Amino acid sequence: xxxxxxELLSSSKVLVTGGAGFIGSNLCETLLELxxxxxxxxxxxxxxxxxxxxxxxxxxxxxxxxxxxxxxxCKKAVEGADYVLHEAALGSVPRSINDPITxxxxxxxxxVNMLVAAKDAGVKRFxxxxxxxxxxxxxxxxxxxxxxxxxxxxxxxxxxxxxxYADIFYSTYGLDTIGLRYFNVFGRKQDPHGAYAAxxxxxxxxxxxHESPVINGDGTYSRDFTYIDNVIQMNLLALTTENKEALNExxxxxxxxxxxxxxxxxxxxxxxxEYDPEIANVEVKYGPPRAGDIPxxxxxxxxAKMLLGYNPKYGIEAGLKEAVEWYYKxxxxxx
Ligand SMILES: NC(=O)c1ccc[n+]([C@@H]2O[C@H](COP(=O)([O-])OP(=O)(O)OC[C@H]3O[C@@H](n4cnc5c(N)ncnc54)[C@H](O)[C@@H]3O)[C@@H](O)[C@H]2O)c1
Numbered sequence: 311x312x313x314x315x316x317e318l319l320s321s322s323k324v325l326v327t328g329g330a331g332f333i334g335s336n337l338c339e340t341l342l343e344l345x346x347x348x349x350x351x352x353x354x355x356x357x358x359x360x361x362x363x364x365x366x367x368x369x370x371x372x373x374x375x376x377x378x379x380x381x382x383x384c385k386k387a388v389e390g391a392d393y394v395l396h397e398a399a400l401g402s403v404p405r406s407i408n409d410p411i412t413x414x415x416x417x418x419x420x421x422v423n424m425l426v427a428a429k430d431a432g433v434k435r436f437x438x439x440x441x442x443x444x445x446x447x448x449x450x451x452x453x454x455x456x457x458x459x460x461x462x463x464x465x466x467x468x469x470x471x472x473x474x475y476a477d478i479f480y481s482t483y484g485l486d487t488i489g490l491r492y493f494n495v496f497g498r499k500q501d502p503h504g505a506y507a508a509x510x511x512x513x514x515x516x517x518x519x520h521e522s523p524v525i526n527g528d529g530t531y532s533r534d535f536t537y538i539d540n541v542i543q544m545n546l547l548a549l550t551t552e553n554k555e556a557l558n559e560x561x562x563x564x565x566x567x568x569x570x571x572x573x574x575x576x577x578x579x580x581x582x583x584e585y586d587p588e589i590a591n592v593e594v595k596y597g598p599p600r601a602g603d604i605p606x607x608x609x610x611x612x613x614a615k616m617l618l619g620y621n622p623k624y625g626i627e628a629g630l631k632e633a634v635e636w637y638y639k640x641x642x643x644x645x
Contacts, residue, residue, distance in 0.1 A: 324393045326350050440490055444466060493609050
């Protein structure tokens with residue numbers, strides 16, 4: 311990525327919270343490629359040290375092991391930073407249903423700590439990971455930023471509350487923020503293991519092990535699956551935009567296309583079979599729908615295109631091909 315607009319990042323210092331996680335570590339890597347000084351704050355709750363291995367010795371990279379629930383850790387990490395990319399949170403709807411208190415503490419109290427630390431340090435802009443779960447029970451498609459429904463899970467509440475707090479920190483303290491409502495992000499470094507793994511990496515690994523993936527529901531549920539490189543582009547645009555009207559807004563971060571679970575497994579089978587032909591014979595199974603899941607999700611990305619100049623380069627097929635290749639090359643590392 312060598313857009314002229316991103317050049318200002320080469321003389322900047324960016325704090326990436328959750329920088330050892332899937333999205334955060336990809337952001338760190340891209341920023342370092344742009345010669346940005348990067349500070350990563352992470353407590354490794356779900357993040358991994360191997361996600362940092364490609365750049366941990368880069369002199370522009372600093373790791374601070376700490377917890378966003380601790381205000382002192384936040385203050386220490388944000389010292390001297392020009393910008394914040396706040397990615398640290400506990401993801402997963404089922405995790406928040408099993409343990410709403412921890413999700414609340416990390417995703418809301420931790421978020422407020424980071425806002426306070428960023429405001430006190432005088433950072434120029436606070437860009438944060440919001441979520442498509444904020445659309446809740448709204449059935450309208452495509453999802454447009456200003457029409458949301460009632461949250462369907464503790465996780466969705468935490469992500470919506472983040473947006474409310476960001477608004478208040480702008481109106482009360484003048485902290486410029488941008489929220490990026492991510493829609494089912496996938497790609498390199500996403501953790502395929504554990505009870506709360508996302509559907510794409512989980513299914514990839516199951517296919518690779520010749521185990522049948524289980525689709526929750528009848529396979530007609532659909533999502534706007536978004537490849538990591540589109541998400542990176544949105545973060546860089548949010549950090550560097552000079553359009554004042556673009557600030558203090560939230561944006562769908564997606565492709566604007568949807569794929570149902572049946573189609574997704576067919577694509578995965580097709581791409582994975584190129585590496586291991588036996589995968590073509592692995593059957594898919596069906597189970598009950600999951601609590602807190604919405605049937606369909608599809609974003610309008612018009613606002614991001616208009617105000618930020620967003621131009622998603624990857625559709626589901628190109629993204630899946632790259633992701634599958636990455637899992638094949640890195641399986642030993644991710645296991
Ligand atoms: N992946 C998606 O599809 C998706 C969709 C919508 C929103 N999001 C949001 O994007 C962000 C990044 O998600 P991800 O998929 O990379 O998840 P991830 O679990 O890979 O990354 C989250 C990172 O935050 C760190 N973290 C968690 N609690 C922390 C704490 N108390 N203090 C410091 N660090 C802590 C974890 O160790 C991890 O490195 C999250 O805010 C998530 O809610 C992700």
